Amino acid sequence: DTAVSQTPKYLVTQMGNDKSIKCEQNLGHDTMYWYKQDSKKFLKIMFSYNNKELIINETVPNRFSPKSPDKAHLNLHINSLELGDSAVYFCASSQGTSQETQYFGPGTRLLVL
């Protein structure tokens, strides 16, 4: 059974479009995250939710809007896509919020043309 799943796996779109990525975890975890990994493999936290509440909001353009309808789901909506948004976006989850192991989803490869 997949622990952390993301859809879609690949996303190719034009500049200026709006797109969403979905994430679901079946681990019963309370905390979920979005990370961005650029072409140089640098993995950077974007957002984190604990029990549907936003707890981490890094310096990310406000074109990115996360939403957590329940603690098993965390979605990411991106408005007005730009070339620099091209990256792999990983969802992750952990049981709690301190010193916890995080489990990553398979990633969504976004290419903005």
Add this chain to the structure above:
Amino acid sequence: QKEVEQNSGPLSVPEGAIASLNCTYSDRGSQSFFWYRQYSGKSPELIMFIYSNGDKEDGRFTAQLNKASQYVSLLIRDSQPSDSATYLCGKDSSASKIIFGSGTRLSIRP
């Protein structure tokens, strides 16, 4: 100075030898440290975490932490070709964040 620094590599090690991956960090208040392995095109997976000074061993892997020197390392004994991957060092930060380094690419040559 980056919060977590790693040599990007590639680090090339012969099969059967010990691979040594190093990481330094800037915040003395950091408590927990993580090593994740990431195969090309795949997601990161946890190899080890450590929060006490000294060594922690798990099979062929040993994590070493020296908080005074702000240094954490990962040793892989009896390196196998399947160990070829990028290894990400991470440390905890406020409010459940993990801050990652840019990763070290390890290549095990047969």
